[in-house]
Amino acid sequence: MTQLIQTLTDGIAVGSLYALIALGYTLVYGILQFINFAHSDVFALGAWLSFTIATWFGLAAGSGATTPPWYIGLAVLALAMIGCGIVGFLIERLAYKPLRAAPRLNVLITAIGVSLLLENVGQLEGMFRGHHFKIFGPYPKAMPALIPDRVLLHFAAVQFRLVDAVVLGTALFLMVAIQWLVFRTRLGMAMRAVSFNHNSAALMGINVSRIISATFVLGSMLAAAAGFLYAMKYAQLKQTADNVWVLLGLKAFVAAVVGGIGNIRGAMLGGIFIGLIEFFGVAYLSDKYRDVYVFSLLIIVLLVRPSGILGKATVEKV
Amino acid sequence: MAETAMLRKRMSVSASESPEELRPPAWSFVPRAFAPLLVGTVVAGILYFFVQPAIGGFGSNLLLFAGINIILAVSLTIVNGFTGQFSIGHAGFMALGGYTAAAIVYYGSFKIYGDASFHGGLVSWTGRAGGFRGPLLGSGDLLFVGATVAGGIVAAAAGWLVGLPSLRLRGDYLAIVTLGFGEIVRVVLQGTDEQLRRYDLELIRSTPMLKLMNKLGGALGFIGIPAYSTVFWVYLWVAIMLIVAVRLKHSSYGRALLSIREDEIAAQAVGVNITRYKVRAFVLSSFFAGVAGALYALQIGSINAGELGFQRSFEILIMVVLGGLGSVSGATLAAIILTALPEVLRFVDQYRMIVYSLLLIIMMIVRPQGLFGVREAWDLFRRRRPRGGA
Numbered sequence: 001m002t003q004l005i006q007t008l009t010d011g012i013a014v015g016s017l018y019a020l021i022a023l024g025y026t027l028v029y030g031i032l033q034f035i036n037f038a039h040s041d042v043f044a045l046g047a048w049l050s051f052t053i054a055t056w057f058g059l060a061a062g063s064g065a066t067t068p069p070w071y072i073g074l075a076v077l078a079l080a081m082i083g084c085g086i087v088g089f090l091i092e093r094l095a096y097k098p099l100r101a102a103p104r105l106n107v108l109i110t111a112i113g114v115s116l117l118l119e120n121v122g123q124l125e126g127m128f129r130g131h132h133f134k135i136f137g138p139y140p141k142a143m144p145a146l147i148p149d150r151v152l153l154h155f156a157a158v159q160f161r162l163v164d165a166v167v168l169g170t171a172l173f174l175m176v177a178i179q180w181l182v183f184r185t186r187l188g189m190a191m192r193a194v195s196f197n198h199n200s201a202a203l204m205g206i207n208v209s210r211i212i213s214a215t216f217v218l219g220s221m222l223a224a225a226a227g228f229l230y231a232m233k234y235a236q237l238k239q240t241a242d243n244v245w246v247l248l249g250l251k252a253f254v255a256a257v258v259g260g261i262g263n264i265r266g267a268m269l270g271g272i273f274i275g276l277i278e279f280f281g282v283a284y285l286s287d288k289y290r291d292v293y294v295f296s297l298l299i300i301v302l303l304v305r306p307s308g309i310l311g312k313a314t315v316e317k318v
Numbered sequence: 319m320a321e322t323a324m325l326r327k328r329m330s331v332s333a334s335e336s337p338e339e340l341r342p343p344a345w346s347f348v349p350r351a352f353a354p355l356l357v358g359t360v361v362a363g364i365l366y367f368f369v370q371p372a373i374g375g376f377g378s379n380l381l382l383f384a385g386i387n388i389i390l391a392v393s394l395t396i397v398n399g400f401t402g403q404f405s406i407g408h409a410g411f412m413a414l415g416g417y418t419a420a421a422i423v424y425y426g427s428f429k430i431y432g433d434a435s436f437h438g439g440l441v442s443w444t445g446r447a448g449g450f451r452g453p454l455l456g457s458g459d460l461l462f463v464g465a466t467v468a469g470g471i472v473a474a475a476a477g478w479l480v481g482l483p484s485l486r487l488r489g490d491y492l493a494i495v496t497l498g499f500g501e502i503v504r505v506v507l508q509g510t511d512e513q514l515r516r517y518d519l520e521l522i523r524s525t526p527m528l529k530l531m532n533k534l535g536g537a538l539g540f541i542g543i544p545a546y547s548t549v550f551w552v553y554l555w556v557a558i559m560l561i562v563a564v565r566l567k568h569s570s571y572g573r574a575l576l577s578i579r580e581d582e583i584a585a586q587a588v589g590v591n592i593t594r595y596k597v598r599a600f601v602l603s604s605f606f607a608g609v610a611g612a613l614y615a616l617q618i619g620s621i622n623a624g625e626l627g628f629q630r631s632f633e634i635l636i637m638v639v640l641g642g643l644g645s646v647s648g649a650t651l652a653a654i655i656l657t658a659l660p661e662v663l664r665f666v667d668q669y670r671m672i673v674y675s676l677l678l679i680i681m682m683i684v685r686p687q688g689l690f691g692v693r694e695a696w697d698l699f700r701r702r703r704p705r706g707g708a
Contacts, residue, residue, distance in 0.1 A: 035490045098683045106686045108404055108490060109639055113678030116632060120671040241671075246628060247501060253494055288509045295498035302491060303483045 002157045007283040008276070013164045013233070015275020016171035020226035021252030022259070022267040023178060024219030030195040030262035031215050034104055037111035038091055040249020041118035042084055042220045044240050046227025047143075048122060048136045049080040051237055054144050061142035061235070073146035077170075077228045081221040087118075088220025092213055115246075122240030140238050143231040167229045174225055175268050178218070182264055191215060195262065226252075247291060251278070254298045260311025269309060351561055358557020366550035378549060380657065385552035386614050387653040389559045391637035392646055393606035396563060398635070399644035399692075400572060401599045402579025403485065407496030408607050409630035410503040413623050414476055415469030415608025416615035417507055417534055420543045422465040423616060425514075425530045427458070427544055428522045434544050462546035466555070466612040473608025474601045476503075481600035486593050488582060492600075500631055507623035510534035513541070539622030540615070547617035555613060559606055563646045564694075566602075575599055576644070576692070629671075636674055639681060642688030647695035 021043050028036045053076045059068060095114050099107045125134040153160035182188035193201040194211045202208050230248070231237055238244045251274055259270025274294055281293035301308065370378045390408060397405045427434045476499075484495040513535035514522050522530065534540050566572045577585040578592050586592050615621035637656050641648030660670060681688065690698075 035493060037493075095679055095683075099686075102682070102686055103402075104490070105398075105402055105404060105643070106682045108493065109635070110679050110682040112406070112632065112635065113675045113682065116671055116675035117679065120669075120675065124668075124672075126668060243501070243627060246497075250494065250498055250501070254498070257491070257494070289505065291498070291505055292502050295495070295502055298495065298498060299480075299483050302487060302495070306487050306491075 003283055005155060005158045007279045009158065009160060009164060011276035011279035012272060013167050013275070014279065015255075015272035016168055016175075017226050017229055017233075017271070018248075018252045018255045018274050019268045019271025020171050020174060020222050020229070021249060022256040022271045023175070023264065024223045025253050026256040026259075026261055026264060026267040027191075027215050027219045029256070030264075031191065031212055032096075032107075034107050035111065035253065036216075036219070037108070038114040038118060039219065039223055040246050040252070041115050041122075041240065042088055042091075043223040043227045043230075043249055043252075044245035045087060045118060045122065046080050046084045046224030047231040047237055048227070048240060049083045049224065050076050050228040050231045051141055051143050052136070053079045053083075054146065059144035059146070061144045067145050067148045070147070073232075076146065077225060080228050081224040084220045084224030084227070085217040088216045088223075089213055091220075092216040097209070097212075119241040119245075136240055138239050140236060140242075143235045143237055145235070146232060163233050167233050170225065170229055174222060178222065179264065181218075187211075187214060251291070251294050254294050257298060258301050258308055260308030263308065263310045266308055266310035273309075347565070351565070354561045355557060358561065359554060362550045362553035362557060365553050366548060370549050380661065381549055382547065382552050382617050384654050384657040385549070385556045386610050386617070387634070387637065387657050388556050388650050389606055389610040389613070390634045391641065391649040391653040392559050392563050393603045393610065394634050394638045395641070395644065395646060395649045396566065396575075396599050396606075397603040398638050399642070399649070400567060400575040400579060401596055402643075403596055403600065404490055404493040405496045405600065405603070406493055406628075406631050406635055407480075407498075407500035407503075408603075408634045409626040409628075410496070410500030411473040411477060411604045411607035412611035412614065412630070413500075413503050413507060413621070413626040414611065415466075415473040416611030416621045416626070417469075417540060417623070418472040418531075418608070419462075419465035419469035419612030420540050420615040420621050421531055421534060422468055422527075423461055423546065424540070424543045425522055425527065426461050426465070428514075428516075428519060429527075430461070431458075432519065433516065434542055458544065459546060459551075462551070462616060465616070466551075466609050469612035470605040470608040473611065474605035477601045477604025477607075478597065481597045481604075485596040485600060497628070497631075500627065504623045504627055507534060508537045510536050512536060513538075515542075537624065539620055539624070541620040543616055543619050543621070545617055545619040547613045552613050552617070555609055559609075560646060560650070562602070562606075567644075567646060571595075579644070633674070636678055639678060639688055642690035642692065644692035645688065645690035645694055648688060648690035648693075651695070652689070 021039065024039050024042070025036060028034070028039070054072075057068065057072055057076070059072075091114055095110050096107060099110060122136045123138045125137040127133075147162055147166055150162045151159045152162050152165055180188075182191060190201070190206045190211050191214070193204060193206055194208050198208050201211075252271065255270035255274040256267045257270070258273060259266030259268070274297070277293055277297055278290060282290055285293070365381065370381065373381065390412065394405065394408050397403050424434050480495055480499050481492070484492045511533045514525075514530070514533050566575075574585070574590045574595050577588070577590055578595060582592055611621075611626075633656070637652040638649050640656070641650070641652035660667065663670065663673075666673070
């Protein structure tokens with residue numbers, strides 16, 4: 001019973017992170033029909049930016065360190081989101097936009113290139129003409145604590161910690177916000193129109209290019225938030241070229257596919273679902289094969305219902 | 319009459335009209351492959367007997383790696399280049415083939431000879447420079463050739479399992495599934511049991527082969543494999559790979575693959591069973607990736623799944639993209655260049671991946687079809703005087 005509840009809370013907390021990342025994949029897929037492979041690296045960038053900004057505020061990891069007031073955490077989150085938004089905008093402008101008319105394979109390869117570039121630039125550290133420079137460096141780092149390490153709720157042996165509450169709360173807030181943005185604002189309406197059909201949307205007076213940029217910025221900001229929350233929850237950041245980031249991103253993409261790619265509510269549902277599957281697999285089967293469960297689920301979904309839980313099957317017309 | 323038959327064949331009349339006698343018999347690939355295979359064997363022999371002693375240990379290592387990379391790049395070309403499907407888990411198939419062959423050769427040697435060192439070598443010559451040549455054509459080589467084929471078959475089976483669900487769908491699912499597959503292979507291989515050693519000889523002898531397949535060294539990697547992959551074998555496989563790829567490309571089968579790449583809906587409309595063709599191309603490609611993995615493991619004498627992750631897959635992908643999506647000679651050339659380049663650019667090793675990624679992005683924007691596109695190197699000289707006919 002204890003294990004069940006613990007697994008449930010862990011699964012939902014991590015699942016909400018997957019959901020945030022999955023939203024970025026699904027937003028871009030809905031509009032451009034391609035997998036933005038660089039998205040997982042934007043997520044990693046978000047985590048590392050949070051770390052860097054936190055150190056700017058003079059915070060450091062360690063047992064003696066005091067936790068800063070609550071608005072510092074908020075500022076770190078906001079700055080990381082802005083930073084990643086800018087990067088997302090630049091990626092779209094410089095790498096993807098020149099390929100708007102190119103075959104999809106080329107865009108996909110470019111996305112891989114961007115992903116590799118972000119990973120390896122993030123790891124740079126060295127000397128250049130006598131000056132020492134460093135982006136994030138090639139070593140893992142410990143994230144300073146931004147909120148007190150407190151247990152909110154004891155339920156039998158289950159601990160519901162403040163970090164989990166913050167992760168869940170922020171993620172839910174952002175999901176509600178994105179829901180509102182896409183379905184209740186003019187920008188959201190334009191985004192839905194573009195995802196429906198580029199040409200018709202353009203004929204209705206929508207600046208398609210700008211909407212695509214906005215989508216990338218939005219997705220990247222969500223990824224940054226997920227990165228921030230990840231850094232808060234796990235406190236250990238692997239170097240940017242580490243497989244951890246790509247794997248988390250991939251699982252989030254699986255979440256988007258499971259929920260129905262291109263479908264915003266599907267991404268949220270899929271994220272939570274994937275989180276639960278992963279943690280239940282780890283708790284009740286074996287923790288050695290953590291990633292195997294998620295990808296097996298992907299294969300099952302592709303076999304049984306390729307359009308995902310909430311997605312509609314589409315027929316491609318000539 | 320013969321002329322009409324020829325004409326019909328050339329215009330590829332629909333299946334219902336084409337009489338059975340127009341289709342070449344199933345065994346006909348043997349004579350067609352024989353001449354180029356003979357040439358390939360001779361070239362491999364020349365490389366082994368004459369070139370390798372001349373270039374020394376370092377050079378021959380480079381030669382071996384180039385050969386293995388050629389097999390990897392060309393096999394990926396069949397999926398990424400010909401068929402236009404996006405697979406980025408090639409290193410996973412490589413790892414599967416490598417581990418399979420390594421286990422067969424390593425444990426097989428113990429079972430047959432009682433130890434894991436070289437056996438046989440009719441023309442073995444371990445000469446002056448410390449024996450970099452390795453033995454050739456002995457009883458151990460038979461085991462080795464069998465093991466490479468077995469490695470290929472295991473990889474091909476995995477390719478079928480992975481390809482079947484993901485290739486039914488249009489779009490980029492294959493990319494995600496193969497990427498995830500590569501990771502799963504890595505995780506599973508790194509979770510295997512400890513490798514049995516020389517002092518466990520009795521245990522190895524008494525354990526059936528299939529049970530030994532789980533004792534692959536785990537995260538430490540599989541080591542101490544007798545290194546049978548000599549230049550001769552590697553380049554014989556390179557020759558087979560190139561013959562298969564070029565033949566495939568110019569066959570009706572290959573044209574079906576290219577049609578899928580150009581437009582799936584149109585291909586389907588003219589009667590190409592797209593799922594079946596895609597899966598077959600993928601299985602073929604996986605087979606050769608497995609073979610390359612086997613050659614790799616048995617060349618350096620060890621294999622570690624940790625080294626065969628995303629990065630390795632990306633390196634192979636870059637070779638394909640650079641050479642031209644769909645060009646066999648382009649992929650070959652790119653494989654050779656990208657094998658030699660890191661050796662030349664040792665001093666910028668830290669920036670190698672950055673250079674690669676920038677190269678990939680810029681290439682896609684400036685020259686999206688790669689160096690050669692679908693063309694082959696020999697087509698470049700032929701362009702001015704096109705052949706008559708269709």
